[in-house]
């Protein structure tokens with residue numbers, strides 16, 4: 355019987371599907387330590403974003419056929435190595451794009467309208483600060499979108515409906531009614547910059563001292579992608595030296611942030627704890643889709659279209 359190793363807990367409905375499936379055996383290794391497991395017939399592992407699926411990890415499982423990520427970001431999976439070994443890498447493209455887009459817009463509005471301070475003051479019983487936290491409209495401003503995938507497109511659509519001008523940079527020019535530009539031009543033009551690129555070697559530290567120096571001193575940056583896409587130290591320096599207006603993110607580097615980080619404490623920095631896609635609806639769907647795709651492949655049935663990230667490379671190999 356095929357075995358599936360679960361490396362992190364999944365939402366209840368996904369666990370129920372796995373437990374009810376009579377044709378697979380479920381093993382768990384929530385600490386990522388698979389040494390003591392009986393590895394015979396382990397054909398699939400399911401992970402979320404926590405631990406790294408390294409070559410050493412995959413080498414311990416000689417019958418491994420697939421690594422499934424319940425979610426989208428594959429930065430914790432060594433995709434090249436998996437592909438070399440003929441192991442399918444699965445994710446759920448688009449599954450959380452609406453919820454992440456809504457979170458990005460929320461962070462944008464919170465930052466632009468000083469919402470966090472404004473609400474906190476009233477909760478403290480203080481009404482008289484209202485002129486200090488009046489903020490500004492996003493209407494009429496330019497939103498720079500880095501990465502026009504499914505999340506970037508949703509953010510752009512909502513922002514456009516709110517009266518923003520959209521300029522974007524992406525490896526591909528899309529058939530979209532927005533201005534396509536170079537990275538440099540997007541950085542220069544953006545009043546608000548929102549990041550929606552995956553974390554790859556090419557995007558690591560994309561926002562650094564040099565790229566920040568191209569931006570407006572009043573610009574805001576929103577990061578709902580991955581922490582290491584920005585050089586936090588450079589962003590911190592830019593903020594304290596008034597070379598950047600504000601920063602809001604759902605992701606940090608590392609996660610959780612180091613205790614007492616001066617960056618997190620800045621008044622114009624707002625951080626949420628990597629929860630953008632964790633609404634019940636989306637979290638359940640991310641987990642259920644991953645489980646159903648793994649079961650379909652183990653049963654030689656068709657999984658959801660587009661869920662095999664390295665399909666093309668595997669076909670061409």
Ligand SMILES: O=C(O)C(=O)COP(=O)(O)O
Pocket residue numbers: 402403404424425426427428450628631
């Ligand atoms: O799908 C993704 O890439 C995500 O970041 C979702 O959040 P998670 O890492 O599953 O808590």
